[in-house]
Amino acid sequence: MRAHLPEEREILIIQIQEQLNELKQLSRVDSHAIEGWEISVAGNNQPPGNPPKSGWKRIGAGTHWGDGQPDWTAWFRCKTQVPKRLVQSGSFVVLHLGIAREGLISINGKPFHGISENHKTFRITEASHLKKPLRIEVEAYTEAIQHPAPKYYGKFECAEFIRVDEAIDSLCWDLQVALDVLKTHDRKSTTFQRLLEVLASAMVRLQPYPEDLSVLRSLCRKTARWLKNELKPFPANPDDGRLLVCGHSHIDTAWLWPLQETKRKCGRTFSSILHLMEVNPEFTFAQGQPQLYQYVKEHYPEVYKGIKKRVAEGRWDPAGPAWVEMDCNLSGGEAIIRQFLYGNRFLEKEFGVRNNVCWLPDAFGYSWSLPQILKGCGVDFFVTTKIDWSMITTFPYTTFHWEGIDGTRIHAMMPPLNYNGNLIPKECKKQWEQIRQKDVLDEIAFSFGWGDGGGGPTQEMIENGKRLDDIAGIPKVRFGRLTDYFNEQREKIDSASLPVWNGELYLELHRACQITQARTKWYNRKMEVLLRETEFLSALGCVFGSAYPREDLESIWRDVMTNQFHDILPGSSVEALYRETDEIYRSAMSRSMALKTKALDNYLKKIDTTGPGRPLVVFNSQGWNRTDPVGLPKSELKLKPDEIVVDCDGDLVPSQVSRDLSGEDRVWIAPSGVPSVGHSTLRIVKNRSSLAIENSLKVSESRIENPFFVVELDPKGFIRRLYDKRANREVLPKGERSNILRVFHDLPHMHDAWDYDFNVDSNAWDWEDVQSIGIAESGPVRASIEIVRRTQRSTLKQRMVLYSNVPRIDFETSVDWWEKHVLLKAVFPVNIRSPKATYEIQFGSIERATHENTPFDRARFEVPHHRWMDLSEGNYGVAIANDSKYGSDILGNVMRLSLLRAPVHPDPHADEGRHEFVYSLIPHSGDWRHGSVVPLAAELNAPMTIGMPKKRLGPLPSTNSWLETSSKNLMIETLKREEDGKRLVLRVYECEGNRGVGTVLTRMPVKKAWASNLVERNLTPLKTSKGKINLDVTPYSVHTLMLELE
CATH class of the missing domain: 2.60.40.2220 (Immunoglobulin-like)
Known part of the structure; x- marks a missing residue:
């Protein structure tokens, strides 16, 4: 009976699905339980490796394992063979394992397939596996580390071989895909009702299912031919669109697991992909991040060999030339260049290809500097999906020209859906429907496969794709390579028809990623600066024929670049990961310091250091003459009370000894001038003529003054007056305080480590609990007042430092931080009025609104920047510089620098412990250009280097640029x-x-x-x-x- 009523049609859909489920069961014509399993528990934090040699015990189905712990590894093994009765013509054999949430199956010592929640049945295709004895080994894993943690028991559920009939299985897929397509149609449409009738008729032809397998198989083949013919009147039309589909597995280099686990995720996922390619000749796959390939090369050579074969065939696309999918807001400009330099060099060396498509689907916003960097690195196309995650405004384009800070334009595209696509009819239809420019795009890319933690495509997804090449209501699907698709679009689309987006791609989400895990951000800045200094000195050594440590430097850069991954540097990963990266940073810093020291020593040997006293060489890597003070531990310099520092002309160089916040005595020296990218030689001599320097610094417990500024503090240690002597100007608004350390209750509505909410100001208080205020230093190089503050949990020590010769006020800060769910900002109201503020980004700066006129302005309540931000009006301005902070906001005349957070998920101890950082106030005449903000911020971040060579007659003069x-x-x-x-x-x-x-x-x-x-x-x-x-x-x-x- 034909269904005439809507309710009857819904019942008919349910009946078809139930009958189809029964047919799927009938396709599994025979099975064989695999017995004789043994287990050996390996524990947590396991690297890629081989099965243990001992500790094996018998285990059977239904047994729990893993001791309820996250990040827990056990090995399973058995010896078995596929029964001959399962190996039949017209059938295939699958291995079905329900052992773990994640794992890697090896057969006869070679990786076979990965296990995941979505990968539990695996077709056996190799002839030898079907005919000979098998040694099956499984490296099983309970689950990634998360918090708060449920019980992480693994469970041995089942292990069996299953014989599947090809004809029945194929028809099941034909019917299931057609039924899923049907469900996407408007229930009132003609197509829906006619297609439903076709499917109902197909099921009638099959019912009742014959008990004889050969009869059922024959009937299924006939029904498949009939169905194919009946579906011809339902082709896709041009309005349904077209999709280029390509398998993908977004493997976060780290996130809810440490880097150690990522290596194993790569082994699991990539072995699965190679297996799917063996089964499905049309299947293509795209994977970026050369770091992941490096992991596989080191730990899974058989898998890596298979990848190289598929790349050579053109089916495996090494998409995305960046070393990792890095954060694009916090990483320095040079570091981003190195991502592409080293990434594409790896791809070229290993696979013989260079990739020109920047595939960054999941980073948390994209700097305005990126188009110039991408083009300069040989990248022609930019792809992301992340900006569609914005919560306030909707980005207007799917494809466009992105114009960068210097005017460079790059072709860009934002495919509508998530990068972890599910290749089912519903998602395919949605992908096409959400394109915003169908007049420009006649096809859109769709990457499919389970991701974030790896896994990748499934056989089910591929079966869907095979059957969606031409059916009504669904875009026409074709398999292909992502890189080829984007390059085809770049060549095909008329550039003049594309809109232009000129500015940053700001993500209205995950704003706290500029702040969280401040220690990681501190390491990042320090390593970028240290590598720069090391390369400068090593390169100058080439002038004299010294060897350049290229391989050592690349190795260090690789570590730094890996830690710039978009879940590591932004602070959104688990505690175990940050323990791991701290060690990586410490090692990178040690290795880089060793290289720098060696290069400096070689350089110092070339300088003429003859003359009176002990030579002291100051090296400057910046491009201007510098006079800012440089410090060195007294234990290294060994300056005696009766000794002074003089320059080459014998003139006295100001110096002082003072104890820093850590309790170490340091010698501070203020050279009269160190030339651009060069050195100046000073001397430590006996003070035989009682030479003395006039002290231009005046300091008390509540007031400090130098030739540039007068600063007065209130009883709480906040600035109540800041007077610029040069401009004869009060910097603060009347009655306002500045350098307020403000604490905010910070419990976001979601994404604890990633976000803080727009209304965080509604519950805030000033950190006024002052334990002490006193004079710490009194010149002649620098003077400072030290303020100590406490809460019940935390202690903050801060020195406000003024210099005799630098127009910058530094706030040297040490925090012992043990808070939960709070945000700490330094707040500076200033006597400036401007509708826009300027923030440093890679290779330049960007202006942003200081008002909330539009939803877009209002959404940017926390923004990324690098070494400085500035608020200027016509003839005066104020900048705030920093040595390791990346988040800030300026609303009206209030400048705020974000210092620390204290989220508890996914790291329950995020940001706990000691932090040391410096931020600076730079009042200036004119705008930031006239006020020399860029060099002053650069000097804060990259202090000059002091060397203490032996006396020798070298070829270089005592001062040289x-x-x-x-x-x-x-x-x-x-x-x-x-x-x-x-x-x-x-x-x-x-x-x-x-x-x-x-x-x-x-x-x-x-x-x-x-x-x-x-x-x-x-x-x-x-x-x-x-x-x-x-x-x-x-x-x-x-x-x-x-x-x-x-």
């Missing part, structure tokens, strides 16, 4: 050796948004010079004259020079 630029807006960022040769790489960038001819002057013996892209390719000869190289400088442009030395 290697490099300088014609103007202060042309910053020297990088000096290193090229990756594949002996030339030096010099990178400079325009930092103030100016245009003109810029000149680089080098005193190195340069024979030839070239301009290149950011990854040392596409060389163009440059003219040099007496060491001068002229550049066509445009606002925020980055220039890379290759220098061949004589």
Whole structure:
């Protein structure tokens, strides 16, 4: 009887599904339980490895294992063989294992397939596996580390071989996909009612199911042919769209598990993909992040061999050339360049390919600097899906030109759905429906597969894809490579038809990722600076023929880049991960310091240090003459009470000894000038003539003054007056306090580590519990007042430091932090009115609104920045610099720097412990350009280096400059050796948004010079004259020079 009423049609759908489920059971025509299993418990935090040699015990179905612990590994093994009765023509055999939430199956010593919640049955295709004895081993895992934790018992549920009839199984998929398509149609449409009738008729043809297998198989084959013919009147039409589908597994380099576990996730997932490729010749797969390939190369060589084979075939797409899918707000500009430099070098060396598509689906926002960096790294296309996660406004485009800070444009696309797509009709339809520019796009990419923790596509998804190539209401599906698709779109779409987005891609979510896990962010900044200094000194050594430690530096960079992954650096991973990364950072810092020390020692040997007293060499890697004080532990310098520091002319150099916040005595020296990218030699001599320096610093417990500022404190240790003597100006609004340490109750409505909410200000208080205020230093180089504050749990020590010769007020801070669910900010109301503020980003700066006029403005209540932010009006401004902080906000005239948080998920002890950091106030005349904010912030982050060489007659003069630029807006960022040769790489960038001819002057013996892209390719000869190289400088442009030395 035909269904005429809506209610009858719904009943008919249910009946079809139930009958189909029965047919699926009939397709499993025989099975054989696998017995004789043994288990050996390995414990937690296990690296990739081989089965243990001892500790094996028998285990049977229904047994729990894992002791209720997360991150728990056990090994299972048995010896068995597929029964001959299961190996029949017209059938295939699957291995069904219900052992663990995650695991890796090996057969006869080779990785076979990964286990996950969505991967439990595995087709056996290799002939030898069907005919010969098998040794099955399973590395099983309870689950990733999370908090709060449920019980993590594993359970041995079942282990069996199953014989599946091919004809019945194939028809089941034909019917299931058609039924799932039916459910996506409007119930009132003609197509829905006609298609329902076809499916109902198909089931009538099959009912009742014959008991004889050969009869049922024959009937299924006939029904499949009939169904194919009946579905021809239901083709897809152009309005249904088209999808390019490609398998993908988004494997977070770390998140709810440590890096150690990621290595095993790669082994599981990639072995699964290779197995699916063996079964399905049309299946393609895309995977970025060369770091993951490196893991597999090291730990799973058989799997890696299979990957290389599939890449060569063109079915495995190494999509995404960045070393990892890095955070794009916090990572430095040079670090992002290295992501692509080292990433694509790896792909080229290992697979013979270079990838030009930036695949970053899950990072938490994208800096305005990125288009220039991508283009300069040979990347032509940018892809993400993350901005659609924004909670306030909706991004208007699916595909567009993204215009960067310097005017560079790159083709960009945001496929609508999540990067972990499920290849089912409903999701395919939704992917097409949510495209915002169907007039431009006639096809959209759809990556499918379980992800975040790996796993990848399933056989079920692929079966769906095979049957969705032409059916009404669903986009036409074709398998292909993501990289090919994006390049096809770039060539096919008329550029003039695309809209332009000029600005950052700000994610209106996960704003607290600028703050959480402050220790990791501190390490990141320090390592970026340290690597820069190490490369400068190592490169200068090449002038004298010293060996350049390229491999050692790349190894350190790889560690730093891996830790810039978008769940590590932002602070959204588990406690075990941060224990791991702390060790990685400490090792990287130690190795880099050793390289720097070696390079410095080699460099010092080339300097003429003859003369009276003990020589002291100060090295400056920045591109301007520096006079800012430099400190060294007294235990290293060994300055005696009757000794002084003088320059090469014998003039007294101001110095003092003071105890820092950690209790260590330091010698502070204020050199009169250290030249650009060069050195100056000072001397420690006996004070025979009682030379003395006039102290321009005045300090009491509530007032401190230098030639630039007068600062007065209230009884709570906050600034009540800040007077700029140079500009004759009160910096603070009347009656306001500044440098307020404000605490906010911070319990977000979701995503504890990732977010804080828009109304966090509604429950806030000032940290006024002052234990002591006193004079810590009194000149002549620096003077400071120390304030100690406490809560019931935490202690903060802070020194407000003024210098005799630097127009910057530093707040050196040490915090013993043991809070829960609070946010700490430093708050600075200033006497400035401006509708916009400026924040440093990679290779430049960005202006953002200081008001909430629009939802877009209001949504940016916490924003990322790097070393400084500034609020300026016509003739005056105030900047706040920092040495390791990345989050801030400026609303009206109130500037706030985010210092610390205390979330409890996924790390219950996030940010606990000791933190040391410095932030600075820089009042200035004019705007940030006139106020020299960029060099002052750079000096805060990269103190000069002091060396103590032995006396010797070297070829270099006591004072020397290697490099300088014609103007202060042309910053020297990088000096290193090229990756594949002996030339030096010099990178400079325009930092103030100016245009003109810029000149680089080098005193190195340069024979030839070239301009290149950011990854040392596409060389163009440059003219040099007496060491001068002229550049066509445009606002925020980055220039890379290759220098061949004589």
